[in-house]
Amino acid sequence: MNQWLDFSSNAFIFAFALYCFAFIAYAIAVAGKRWSNRDPEKHKARWGKIGFGLTLAGWLGHLAFFVTRWIGSGHIPTSNMYEFMTFLGMAIVFAFIIVFLIYRNPFLGAFTLPLVIIIIAYASVFPSEVQPLIPALNSVWLKIHVTMAATAEAFFAVGFAAALIQLIRVVDFTRTDKVGKRARRWTEFALVVIIVIVGFLVAVFGFRSAGYLSEFKQTTVSVDDAGKETTTVKEVKYGLPPIFKPYNSEAVKVQPFLGMKEPLLETPSWMNGINAGRKLNTVAWSIITGVLLYGLLRLIARKQLAAVISPHLDDIDPEDLDEISYRAIAIGFPLFTLGRLSSP
Secondary structure (H helix, E strand, O other), X not given: OHXXXXXXXXXXXXXXXXXXXXXXHHHHHHHHHHOOOOOHHHHHHXXXXXXXXXXXXXXXXXXXXXXXXXXXXXXXXXXXXXXXXXXXXXXXXXXXXXXXXXXXXXXXXXXXXXXXXXXXXXXXXXXXXXXXXXXXXXXXXXXXXXXXXHHHHHHHHHHHHHHHHHHHHXXXXXXXXXXXXXXXXXXXXXXXXXXXXXXXXXXHHHHHHOOOOEEEEEEEEEEOOOOOEXXXXXEEEEOOOOOEEOOOEEEEEOOXXXXXXXXXXXXXXXXXXXXXXXXXXXXXHHHHHHHHHHHHHHHHHOOOXXXXXXXXXXXXXHHHHHHHHHHHHHXXXXXXXXXXXXXX
16 A cells, blocks of 8 residues: 555656646747747747647656555545645646647647646645545545546636636737726736735745744634533644734744744634634735735836736737637536536
């Protein structure tokens, strides 16, 4: 069992690395054709083939990860967030491969592969250990439900990538009227949201690699139907510096960061969900890190990021992007419907 799981872990790292190299190849195919001394179309086609070859090899490694983890764990690896997100990443690459074989457009890879990389990196936030399958999940219908829904979401992701390319492609960044400015602002906002998600990953992995940890004791009071109050004290651990501490809590250990020795704010009392304070704190750090990353990129580009990307998309037919997005959604919607119908 351990041998299968060890091989599975290595295959996962192998697949992730190839996805990163594939994205670089697609980026060169899209952007490099402008400074290539040779035929731009041949340059794009050559690097597009390299990117697709790396993507296909990465997907085979990802498939090996999925199969060997299934063998090693004894159940289909979609039972927790780590396994589901890794399966979703594999499904997105599978959907991309199908669409790419139809349209042969490397631009789609330059936008889809980063999405896969983000999803796989997000999966790594969760514990990767194999967990026993609870009886409620031991159902063939649940297996069908999860796999069908994830596959449908994969095609939706490819449709999203095509729609994002189309949005950046059709917006006229030379317009100075009110409508043109509004279009540019909303297009840029879409990129800001993506960068904020990247900021979440940067913050989590950055502080995790630094070994950051703060602890709090939170006191909660619950009232049952008979009016009896029950007081519960639980420990809450933070992997990010506490901008927001849990509601009604005391600090046990707060590791200083940039002179911040105690939380700045307390989570509002109406946020009473599971780990509400920690989740709010994570959202705050994601926004802060994302805004800093966006500011750095804007400082380097000296103009809106969408305006930097747009000139590289001039030779794409917007109608082709619209067709790709439509077909991806047309495939994903019935799959998602079947997945919902098979829900136990």
